[in-house]
Amino acid sequence: MSSVQRAMRLLECVAGHEHGAPAKQLARETGIALPTTYHLLRTLAHEGYLRREKGLFFLGAAAERLSSSGAQQKRRSTVIEALAHWRDSIGVPIYYALYRDGEIEVMCVSESPGTPAVEEWADFRETGHAHAIGQCLLSQLDEDSRRDHLGRYPVESITPYTVPDSHSLLRRLERTRRMEPVIERQEYALGTVCAAIPITMGATAATMAISLPAHQTDRLLPAVRRLQDEIGQLLGSLAISISI
Incomplete structure (x- = not known):
């Protein structure tokens, strides 16, 4: 459950950065340890909830579908x-x-x-x-x-x-x-x-x-x-x- 909560915090944090944000900034803003942040970001990107471009993370297609459905x-x-x-x-x-x-x-x-x-x-x-x-x-x-x-x-x-x-x-x-x-x-x-x-x-x-x-x-x-x-x-x- 704690991993899910941290993943949600990261998604919410990324959503607040229209022009993307690097992993270190996301770790700092969410208070999640940097190694854990890297691990969760990779998982979220693999599942399509995030996408990475030039070291910055953005919401992915899966997250946008959730938003549209909601x-x-x-x-x-x-x-x-x-x-x-x-x-x-x-x-x-x-x-x-x-x-x-x-x-x-x-x-x-x-x-x-x-x-x-x-x-x-x-x-x-x-x-x-x-x-x-x-x-x-x-x-x-x-x-x-x-x-x-x-x-x-x-x-x-x-x-x-x-x-x-x-x-x-x-x-x-x-x-x-x-x-x-x-x-x-x-x-x-x-x-x-x-x-x-x-x-x-x-x-x-x-x-x-x-x-x-x-x-x-x-x-x-x-x-x-x-x-x-x-x-x-x-x-x-x-x-x-x-x-x-």
């Missing part, structure tokens, strides 16, 4: 916590999704016993034309990308309220105003209404959405507007990772 997990935790906060404060399930590599991906769903999410009874990826999440994502794509998606996942009725054909869907998407919520009423699941908000993430189409029982339709627009306001206030400090 940062990604932190971003994911931040997003999950934000969605849970909005779920409880607004009283609706919250969905976060994006369009990546030609596919609709629901990255995170925050629900509770009192605010259950919609059951995915038909594959979300294949039924983007029928739910608010998919319609919101498709509305952010260019026409060629929309047609490509619908060529792979043709429009089909899954409830009596589903948009009837691709032409009708494309016309609806063209009329969708930028940054306006997309509303869907029982097109994906009978008894459920949904709304989705476009999220600006560079070139990536993303969205956050909510759902409610159909008998609470009057809550839908006020709830999604509140979510939109809260997201706008938080985006300055919350970097939503596209890869969470």
